[in-house]
Every structure is written in structure tokens, then in C-alpha cells.
Amino acid sequence: MSEHLSDDVSEEKVITPNDVFGEVKTFVTSESEWVPPNEWIERFVAEYTGHHDGSTETLAPGTDPLRAAYAVLTLEEDAAKGVLVDGLKAYRQDYTIDHNLLARCRSLLEGPEALGTDRNDWGYQLCKTAGFFHNWSCYAEVRAVTLPYDDVDEPCETFRAYLLGTLWVCVVTAVNTFFSQRQPGISIPGQLVQLLLVPMGRGLALLLPDWGFTFRGKRHSLNPGPWSAKEQLFSTIFFGGASTIGNFTGLLDLRMPAFFGLKWVTFGYALILAWANQLFGLGMAGILRRLTVYPTTAVWPQSLPTLALNRTLISSDNKRETINKWKISRFNAFLVATGIFIVWYWIPNQFFGALRIFNWMTWIAPNNIKLAVVTGGYGGMGFNPISTFDPLTSGSGAMNVPFFAQFQQFVMRVISGVIIIILYFANVSWGGYLPINSNGIYNNKGKTYNVSMVLDEKLQVDIDKYNDYGPPYYSISNLFITGANFMYYTFSIVYVFIRYREQIVKAYYGVVMNVVKRRSGYHGFTDGNTRMMLAYPEAPEWWYTILFLFGFVISIITVCAFPTQTPWWTILAIVGIGAFLTVPWVIIQSIADTGIQLGTIWQVLPGLWFPGEPLPQLMLLMLGDAFEVMAGSFTNNLKMAHYARMPPRAVFRGHVIACAINVVIYCAILQVYLSFFNSDSTLCQWDNPQHMVCAGPHGVYASVIQFGAFGTNNMFKLYPKLSWCFWLGGILGVGWIAGEYGLPRLHNRIKGRMEASRFAWFDRYIWTTGGRILGTLNPAIALSGALNWSGNNNLTYATTGIYIAWLFQYYLKRRYTAWWQKYAYLLFAGINVGVAISGLIGTLVFSFGAGKGVSFKWRGNTISQAGDDWKLYNSEVAYLPLPEKGYFGLDRNQYPENW
Template sequence: MSKAAYEDDIDTVSRDEKDTYVDTTEEKFKGGEDRSTPEQWTPPEHWLTRFVDGYSGQHGGETLPPGSDPELVAEAVFTMDVQESLERLKIIAHEAPHDYTFDQSLAAYIRDLLLGNEHCNMNMEDWSYEVCRLAGVIHNWSAYAEVRAVLVPYDDPDIPCESIRVYFLGFFWIAVVTFVGTFFSQRQPGISIPQQFVQLLLVPMGRGLAYVLPDWGITIRGTRYSLNNGPWSPKEQLLSTIMMSQSSTIGNTTGILDLRMPIFFGQKWATLGYSILLAIANQCFGLGMAGILRRLTVYPTWAVWPSNLPLLAYNRTLTARDNKGEVVNGWKITRWQAFLISTAVFIVWYWIPNDFFKAIRYFNWMTWIAPQNLKLALVTGSWGGMGINPISCLDPNTSGSGTMNAPFFAILQQYTLQFVSGIVLLILYFKNVSWAAYMPINSNSSFDNKMQGYNLSRILNDDNSLNLEAYLDYSPPYYAIGYLYSQGAQFVYFTFSMVYVFIRYWPIIKKAFGSLIQNNLKGRSIYTGFDDGHCKLMRKYPEVPEWWYMIVLAIGFAISIVTVSAYPTQTPWWTIVALAVIGTFVTIPWCVIKSLSNVGLPLGIIWNVLPGVWFPGKFLPDLMLLMLGDAFTDIAGSFGTDLKYAHYARIPPRAIFRTHIASQVLNCVIYCCTIEALLGLYDSDNTFCHPDNKNFMVCNGPRGVYSSVVSYGVLGTNNLFKLYPALKWCFLIGPILALFWAFGEKLTHLIRHRIVRNMDDEQQARFNSRYWAPLSTVVQSIHPAIALEGATNWGGNTNLTQYTTALFLSWLFQYYLKRNYTAWWGKYAFLLFAGLNVGVAISGFISTLIFSFGAGRGAQFNYGVNTISTAGVDFELYNNAISLLPLPEKGYFGLEKDQYPVTNL
């Protein structure tokens, strides 16, 4: 078969054919019965030996995760004969160009294998081994090297998992982490207990309980429940980690503090009981949606959720021994040693850019040439400028350490569009578009027409409603061009993603929701249509039916209606119906993009915009819908991450369901009780949440919520759009771009066939290799919905400083090392990420305690290397103290008073 003919043959493998293959395989496993078949193929014994040797780390390439049984891995991989393997590879080759995470060099190798052993210059024995090995590795283990680096393709269902010890430790850490995080998040800088640090402590605590607890228990329906199940198991470690992680998933119920605190909205009817109801409604919405979307965000192999992989690698290192005698790329140190070294390095390094050598944290070295040159600071400044600087930050924590484990294709595309957006912003600023030059270029603050910070209290009545006369006498709020551009980009990104994801992934979405209905009607397994290795292993455990999650969602819906209708929230009950419908649609693309790239959509803005249109002049509807609406995205995404984490870790689905429910109830109660304590703290000195609070409890998060609610709710969305008309058109630009891109993707295939239809095989091969293959590789690697996220990364003094170093780190770890030193990368990379997070967390916690509450309180290291980066106009831009243009002679800028936007006020 010629290569051109082969490509045409691959094109005939439609998605429907793939689904038929999968569904046929499903019949073998229907009902979760024994997965073996009557005539199971057995690989040659020397193939297993060859596989084990190939993954030993002695020959380059990949290695096995720590604690692996090489023989079990080999047996799990070789389950298909040559013919079955070829059929599987054909499907993989068809899907690979559309999978942004799949290694395209591996896809090219698969296409070569499908052309036969002679094409590959292999003898039949080697070719058959490679075909079966590659098909088995991808199908039974994972298509992605980063997943294979932290997971094994087999499971032992008898390992203890949902134990009394897990609930005890999980509940303990939920209580501690929720209280500390809620209380001290109001402080600047905040104090929190990082997840990686708790994971580290769970190991000795779990093993300690296994040592001291007696083996007392009872037997219920044939299952014995004991205080002590024996040694602390890896699955217990993983499940308790998931429980503890729920201490940070309270969502946007930070608005409860705004609702109740006298310095904000001070609604006395919002009692402790009401707060708990509202918080539980949030969690029910999120958990219900995450469960219903499992077929879209958990079971598909392409839904990797990259943020889970370092946690899985970290847990495996904590609970499993290294493979004996393993040496990779000349390195002999164990994973545990690598983690400890990384942790120690970053414990020490944290102090250098954050306390003793601050100049390299925001490394604005280019502005040191002329510290008072405003234009230089605007372009290159790290504090208040654009941050266009090739060496902008030497602190990986500041530059976003999370990007080190994000796919390089996502980071590169985001950075490219962010850089282009920075150039556009500079042009708009110097052209004084929308009065931009009278304000700093990249601030999140609002300003009045005299270039001062906007004083909201001047336009509000005692009940926080708008005083129209005072507003007309004062000024509309004006915003920096960086903030406006970010808002407009978010509108484009939002509507683009809604349209593009539904077009691009419509077959998958249709199949997911179609199977949801059909499987419930026919009583089929929820895994119907998914036959990869992970789903096969999970069939051993009882499933969680969809109706369980639907009940949770219904409870959240009912409680939400009660929270808005039975209390004076000024929010009609029908808004919850609208919220549920809109929330369902926006959560789907959010979860799809997040699962691919570790990037989420900026959906919070929609819950400001819509209430501002529906109820202009009222703040309570805006605040209520902001809190409840975010539950559909942020919390659903958090729970979706956990469900994938459990899926990878082979944790029984019903165990994760029960622990989620129990964790969230405790989390909500402790969170709301902590808010109650903060109200008492306010009453004690009346400075809580004030900028001059002596303990730095300034409430930055609630202040941001307060400002957005007043801007959109009190002043109204239409008035903001009247002040800045371009913003509303951004909602239309998004879907137009999405349709253009989506149809372009469809047409390229037809264009290629039209070009090559009159060529012979040799001409087609030359055209494909010289022109079409390079071009299609570039185009297929672009995910526009992910790339557009980069354009939103402006405002609030966020600039390229935070992302340039992140781009270099992502290239190093997720491209160069992954491709050229695969064994080293697979063994050590994720542990370096974990060590960085743990080291920074430990050192940051110590630093905060010493310099904010301990002996070093108020200490300042005011020598040259600590003050040079803040000595010029770059830092003045950051503090909103300077702008390009001075105030006009008439004493104000912007609209004349008779032009102030007052629609529906």
C-alpha cells in the first residue's frame, strides 16, 4: 500500500466506526462481569521479557513508575493479537491529529507501522512485537507519557481504601485547613496550609494509626469494618488526600463575608444558618454537575487533567519503593531523594527573591537604566508596565510553577497571544483610547474623572443603593486600558469557547449525553462506550448511578430557590432556573478545556454581567448569582478533577461519592462558623477589612467581589457598556471567530482532496511531505480556545513578567526533557514540581509567621538590591500614582456631566 493510499484509507475510519468498535467491545464487559474472554490471546513469553528489559531504564526511553511489578505491567499491556492491535492502531492514527496532547512524533511512527514491516525495515518478529506493544501501551495503559509516568496498568481491588482511618484523618485536616485558609485568607499576604504539605504529614499519621489502633470491628452483610485494616495503604493515602483537598473548594461563597460584614453590605438577616444553606447549595450544584459530566470529563482518555499528575507522582513517591537498581540517563538517586533535594532547594531559594534579594523577584533590570523614564517603564516594567523583558523573574513561584506541568502547546499558544495583546495595549494606551493615558496602563482599580481612586461611598445611600444625584455630581467609574482589554478579551473568549467547543466536540458531547439517557433507560453500565484500560479496571467496583448525582443537583437547585425566595435577597426564583440552564451550558466547555490544558474559562464575569442587565441599581441579585453561578464552573471543575484523580488511582466510585458528600458538609459548616468568628473580630475593634488593620486583615478577596458587584449591579451593565461601547461588541466577535475557525477546520480536509485528486502517488507523496504535512502539523496543534486565554491575562498588574519564565520552564520540562530525556523526565520531573510547591509552602509559612506575627514583625531589609526594583516610575505605575498624560486644564477628563450613563437608574 502506498503512503497516499494509506492516508485515504485512514480517512475512511469515521468516528461512527470507532464508536461501533468500542460498543462491540463493551458487550463483552456488560454489567461489570468478568473481563476475560473464552479465547484470550497469549503473547510469546519472550515478548514479556523483552518488554520488562525495555522499560528498565537501561536503554533510554520510558521507565516504570515506582513500586511497579514489571511482570504485571507486561501482562496488562499484551492483551491483543497482531490483527486486533492493527485495528486499534488504525483508530489511534485517525484520532491522533485531533488530539492536542498526543505526541505527534509517536503518531507518525504509528502510521509507519501500519504500512507494514518492509516499510519500517523490520523483520516480521520485531514488527509484530512493536505493533502489539504500542497498541497495548496506548489502549491498556495510556496514550500519554505523562500519565504512564505516574500510573500502572493493573489494580488490586483488595487493597484497603475507604477505612475509618481515612475518615478520621480526612475530617481532621478538613477542619484544620478550612479554618486556617478561611481565617487567614483575609490577611495580606495570606496564610494557608498547602495540599502537598498535608500529603506529606498524612503518611506518618496514617502509619501511626496503623501501629497504635486495635483491630476492633464489626461485620455487616459479609464485610468487616475495622478500626485497623493493617498497614496504611496507598489507596487510603490517596482517598484521604482527596478528602482534604475539599477544604479549599468553597467556591465564590467568599461573598458571604461581603453579604454579612458591616463594612460591605451588612445584611443582618443573613444568619449563620442561612450561610450554611447557601454554601451547601454551592457544593450540591458543583458535585451534581461533575458527576453528570463524567462521560465527557472523566472517562475519555484525552481528558487528562494535567494538574492531577504531580499529585499522583508525589503520592506514589511517598507510598512506594523505587524499582530496584534503576538508573536513568546516568542518574542513580531515588525519587524520594530527588523530592527531598528539590524541597530543600526551594525552601532556601524562597527566602532569596522574597526577602533578601527582592530585585530578582520582579526583575525589572531594563528599567534600572533610566528609572524615571516612563515610556521605558510602560514597555518593560515588571510592576506596573507590560513586562516585555526576556529575563523578567527568577522566582518560579511568582512566575507560576503550575505551568511547569501544563502542556507546552497550551503555554506557548497562550503566551503568544498575550504578547501580541501587550503590543496592542501599548498602541491603545499611547493613542489615549477611552481616556487610557490619564490612568496607569494595567491596573484593576477604578478611577474618577480627576485621576483619583473611585470612591464608591460617595454615590451610595445608607442601604447601599445608588444615589443618582450624588452620582451625577461626582463621576462615572473609569478603568485602565489593561483592565478593559482583559474584560473585552474575556467576553470574546467566553462566547468563542461556547460556540467552538460545542462544534469541535459535538460528537463527543452528543455521545456523552445520549448514552446518559440510553444507559439509564436500558440499565446499562455507565462505562458503555469506553473500553480503555482505566475503565476496564474500574468495572470491578460498583458504579455510582447518574440518578445519585441528579438527586444531589436537585437538592442544590431546591436549596438555591429557598435561599433567594425565602429571604430578602431581591432575587426572583426564576433566576435560579436561568442560572441552572446557563450554568449547564457554560460548564461543558469549561471542563473540556480545563481537562485538556489545565486552563479554565473566565466565567465569573458572566454572573456579574447578567444580573447587571436584569436588575440595574440592585446589588443583592448580582451578589447572589455570582456566588451560586460560580458553583457550576469552579466547584464542578474541582470535583471533576477529583473524579479523574480517583479514576486514575483506582479508588472505588462509591467511596469517592460518599467522602465527597461527607467532606463538603463538614467544609461548609466550618467555613461558615469561621465567618461567624470573623464577624466577632470585626465587632472587637471595628478595623477588620480596613486597609489600616494592625494585623493586615484587609480582606482583598471580598473587596474585589464588593467592587465588581457595585460596578455591575449598582451602576448596571448597560451603563458600563454605554461608557465603553466596544465591550458589548466583544460578545459578538467571539462566536463569529468560532464559526470561522470551525468551518475552516472542516474545509481544509476538502481542500487537500481537491488539490491531490489529479496527482499520481509519487506527486501526492511529495506534496504531503513538503507542504501539507508541515502546514497541517502547525495548524492542528493550535487550539484557539486555549490560545485566547492568553489575551485575558492582563489587568490587576498581571503582565508578561509572570509568564515569560513560565514559558521557559514549560519548554524545558514539557518539551525538551520530555522528548530527549524521556526516562529522566518520567522519573523525576513531577517530583521536582511537587518539591517546589512543598518547599515554597513551608518557607512561605515560616516567613509569614516570623515577619508578620513573630520576632521579625515589621522588619525591613532596606538595602540596595531590595529597593532598586521599586525606586522608579515602574513601581509608581503599580501604585496608581502616575500616568502618561496629566489632568487637563479644565480639571477633569472623560465625559461631560450631561453625558453620564444613567440607563434604567
């Protein structure tokens, strides 16, 4: 059967599902034997192939409208009603779903009169909406990038997919790792590689011979036909899931002379430590599939732009489609956006730098420290309504994350920023003597803390040296986010485990029963995506268990066979704590693209277990944090494969192979760093001429000193209020849950005790309004916004992003749904590709190539760095001068010594 069926619907013949699907495997349910009226089929096809206004939708590129109609319209009226009733129960507390859709479902259940239409139109709308819920997705963003049917014979795990995936793992890992320590960082975005994969894949389809063999009744060939969408996505997942820099940050801290500079950390040791990091997370992701992949509410919004671009590059648009008078194809829209931002990038980054960090408020009085603190975009807090004209700075990722999540985080970010400013000017915890928004560590004279002044040859604290030099001090923003992390950590754990307890229990029970009864991981999930995935055998639980155990053994080797000063039992702690706490992280991440950072716990615990010993703290921070990060990354890829109907076993094999290659490449790049780029002894220093300042390793190093060398107990003695935050978070979590369960009962009590007229006013203007606000608030997501400070991260990097989020994720998504479905993700991809191409060229030319040292010095490039804002960024100025005694903080006889 042809991949693309005709859009014309015959009037002479009633088309049946068999005519549409042919030999393609389908899944028969009790309602699938019902055949929709032919006029409904015609209407569905017409709705998705003609002109669209703001109230309609469009199909993903390459979707056959006729086939989609039969895939969606499988429910007769009674079954459709049952689906909607179940959907209203299941999604009543879902933050991601469009609640206008739920309101429409309620109207549909009331009958034709509620919609003011005839019975036939009502029946069509009822069955179509229920078909979305049952056979496809209730989320418009998911329907925009997926198909409601599947071709099980479409090539996926092929030789050419592995060949191209391996090539791009090598290239992307090398480039991204090499430039990761530059500020601003430069990387090859996945969207650019997706674009290049298409001509390369189609080229192989033309050049390779059709050589192959048959195994178990299925033929495997070097060239199974045209380059397919599943091959394209398989290659994308192959390089995308393993092209990150992994634990490269921690390895830099171990190896670079600017930090620990340990000679025994060789290339071989880096390899096994990196593999341990990768394998732990992969095994955990597989265990969590029932909680984070199969549930429909686990949307994983960051995966949707990748799916949108993948289908756009492989499949053509319906040429008869017009959306709000726009006829341009998705691919052309992507190319236009790419071209615009290839050109635009050069303006704020090379020719008019003031547009990138547009700290125009500080230009009024460049040397006014208070103005710089509040409005500065470099070292200040960035309270500036027009803060940047550079999408790389503002965060174009705002175009694909749900607006409800971004808005809540932004509001909390503003509130927390105001609190930090108040604390700074009040000189709380000596913060006024330091830059307000730095993640560095300082001595009591406001200079960078030199840890070598307090450590002995065993990398442990020497008490006499410590008493001569003093304890480390931290900026007020660093202290604030440390405490906020503690509070957020315990709050989210309590909130998520109580709020999502049913899903969590069901997931873990399912894992156990799958093993005991040898059932498929799909068991218990009946949505359309999972029913289509039944055609593909799931990767067994024991595959992931073996991977997990292998990572466990290697991790023990990395800490016991080398002088890491870290006992073997700490790996048991990582497994136990990590397995327990990764659950709330992936739940929040799957909803709102943000999550709990496990790094917090691996700062505090090693500082309690090994006070005065920074090396064990760094080891556990690397292994424990990677446990979470890799689990989230691979889970996201599993969800993409689920949406695209890709064989799970193929994805498992591809990801394991890709991770093995990835580790070798980025460890090799580290060798290049050591042997070449430290020749002038400025690598990872702020004065590095290539801007290789290693901001990430500096942050990790500060954390290691803060909790490892100095010790958690000493940290809490120097800053006693920090320890309260753990308890405060847990108490607030319990209180919030109690409020969710108790407020409805309180409402009834108020109603019984208040006069009817007064209660009506109270209920309408106070209770209902407050309930609507609280009903859309996810506190675990909102509170994460308070963590986005320190390290010179400020509102400059969020304000323009929230404008973009409102436009794309709220206004256009609701008012012009079809336009948003067709173009939003492609514009996002185009911006990223354009910025990346220009950024990479600019870096190669002006930092390493013929233009090295060349700068365009004029007022537009220098004005933003001419005042106290820039000095704050470089730790050259603070709000308060040093006291007359020459230092701030504790006197020598007050230094904490609780080791």
C-alpha cells in the same frame, strides 16, 4: 499473593497470567486468552528494570514489572493492528498525545520493513504499543503515574482514611482561608499534606486494634493492614477537594465594612449560601462524568502530579533502575527539591526582594513612566525576558501543564499585551489618565471610586447622587480583558459545541439511556482504565440528581428568605445557563488546565436584569460562578480516582462529607476576620500592615459596581465597543470551524487550477507549513492567554514559567522520557512544598510573630519599589495628567442614565 513480585524471570517455566494475577479479578476479552512469548515477557521486564536512556520509559513507583508485562501484552498481532488503526482515527485531532507516537504507530502498521527490524522485534513493538492503547494509556504522562493492573481488595474507604482526611480538611481550610486575602497569599499545598499523611497513616496502622465486623461478606476493620496507596489518595481527595476557599471571596464582599458591610449576613446565612454553592457543582460534576471522566482524551493534567507523589510516598522504587546515569530515588529527589526551595524562598522574599519582582529595566530610569508601563513588574506590563527568580511568582505549575497549551497562551498573552500598551498610549477610552494594569474602579479624577457616594440606603443607585459624582471608569487593561472575555466566551461556546459535538451528544445520550435502561455509567467505554473500574459499582445518576436538587432548593432559600433583592427565578437561570455552559469549560479544562470563566455571563446578565442594583449581581455571581468551579474541582477528583481505580461511591461519600465540614470551617474563619482583624479598620485596605489587602474581593467588588450598580446598559453606553465583542466572538468561532472544514476543499480547488510545478512548491512551503501550525493550534485554548491581564497580573508571572514549560514539558519529555516520567512531577511537588513551608514560616514570623514589623532595608530590597512601577501598582501615577478642567471623561450632561 505478595504485593511486589520478584523481578527475576524464570527460564525453566513459562509464566502464565494465572501465575501472575492469582486471585485478583481480571476482565476476560477475546484476546486475553492469547499468551505472549516468554522472551517478550523477559524483554519487557528488562526494559523497565535496567538502564534507561532518552528513548525508553520507566514505570510508576511500586509497579511490578512482571505483572505489568502480562497486563500490557494481551494482544496478538492481528488484534494489535486493529487497536492501532482505531487509535490513529480516535487521536488524529488530539492536542495532548505525542504525535511522534502516532507516527510510530503508522510505521508499525506498515510492517517490519518500515522499522528496519526483524519480524519478532516488530511483533513485540506492535503488541506492546497496542497494549498501551488498549490496556493502559496512550499518554506517557498517564503511564508515568498509573498502574496497568489493579488490586480490588486493597483498602480504600477506611476509618483511618476518614479520620486523617477530616483532620486535614479542618487544618488546611482554616489556614488557607485565613491567609487567602494576603498578598502574596500563603497556603498549605496538597503535596505537603500528602507527605505528612504517610507517617500518620502508617502510625495508625501500628496503633489501632484490628476491631471490625463483616457486612455482606466483606470485613470492615479499624485496622485492615498496612496503610495503602488507595487510602492515601482517598484522604488526599477528601481534604483536597474541599479545602479551597469556596465562595469566601463573595462572602467577604457581603460582610466586610470595606465593601457592603451587610449586618444581616450572619454566620448561619453564610453557611447555607456556602452549602448551596458546593452542592450545585458536585451534582453537575456527576452528570458530566461521561464527558469529562471516562473518555481517555480527558487527561486532566493537574491531577497527575498528585498521583505521582501519592505513589512515590507509598511505594518504593526499583533499586536496580538507572536513568541517564541517575540512581537517586523519586522520594529523595522530592526531598532534595523541597530542601533547596525551603532555603531559596527566603532570598527573594525576605533578603533580596528585587529578585522576586526583577524589574531591572526600570532601574535605568526609575521615574520614566513609559519605561515603567512597558517593563514594570508591579504595575506595568512586565515585558522583561528575565522577570523573576522566584518560582512562586513565575508559576512552577508550568512543569505539569502541556507545553502546547502554555506556549499558545503565552504567545496570545504577548500579543494582547502589545495591543493594551498601544491603546494606553493612544488614550483610548480615557485609559491614559489611569494606571494601565489595574482592576480597580475610578472616578473622573483618577481616584478610587467610592460607591457609597451614589447608593441609597437600599443599596440602589440614587440618580441625584450619581449626577453629582459621575460614572465609574476602568483601566485600559480591565476594559480589554472584559471585551476579550466576551469574545472568548462566545467563541469557545461555538467552537467547542461544534468541534466536540459528537462527544457531547454521546455523553448526554448516555446519561438519559443510563437512567431509562438502568445501565452503568461505564457503558460504552472500553479502554483499559474503564474495564478495570468495572469491578466497582458506579455511583448512580440519582445520587447526583438528589445532590443537585438539594443545592437548587437551598439556593432558592438563600435569595428568597433574606433581603437579597434577588427573585427566585434567577436560580432557574443559573441552572439552565450553567448546565449548558459548563460543558465547554470542563472540556477545555480537562485538556489544557484552563477554561471558560462563567463569571463573565453572571456579570452581564444581572446588570441587564437588575440595573442599578449591585446586590443581586453579587448573589448571582457567587452562585453561578461556583456552579462551574465546584463542578470542575470535583470532576478532577473523579478523574484521579478513575486513574487510581478507587470505588466511585466511596469518592462520592467522602467528597460530600468533606464539603460539609469545609463550609463550617471557612465560615468560622470569616467570623474571626470580622471580630479580630478589623480592629484597626485596615483589613482589605491596601495599607494593611499584615498585607491582608483582599485582592480577590476587590476584583469582585469592581465587577459588581461595573455591571451591577452602574448597569450593563450604562457600561455599554460609556464603552460602546464592548458590546460588539459578543458578536465578534461568535462570528470568529463559526469562521474558524468553517475554515477547518473548508480549507481541504480549497486545497483541492487550488490543485486543480494551478500548474503542477507551482502547486508542488506552494503545497510544500506554504500549505504544508501553515497546516502544521494550524493543526497544533487549539484556538479556544490559545485565546484564553489574552485574559491574563489586569489586577497587576502581567508577563512577570508567565515569562519564567514558559521557560520551565519548554524544558520540562517539551525538551525533557521528548528527549529523556524515562527521566521525565520518574522525576518531573516530583520536582514540581518539591518546589511547591518547599516554597509553602518557607512562606508559611515567613508569614507567621514577619507578619504576625516576633519579627512583626522587621524589614531588611537595603538597596536589594528597596530598588524595585523606588520608581513609577511601584506607583502604578499603588494607583499613584498615570501616563497623562488630568486635563485643565480638573477631570476626564464625559461631562455631566452626558452621563449615561439607562436604568
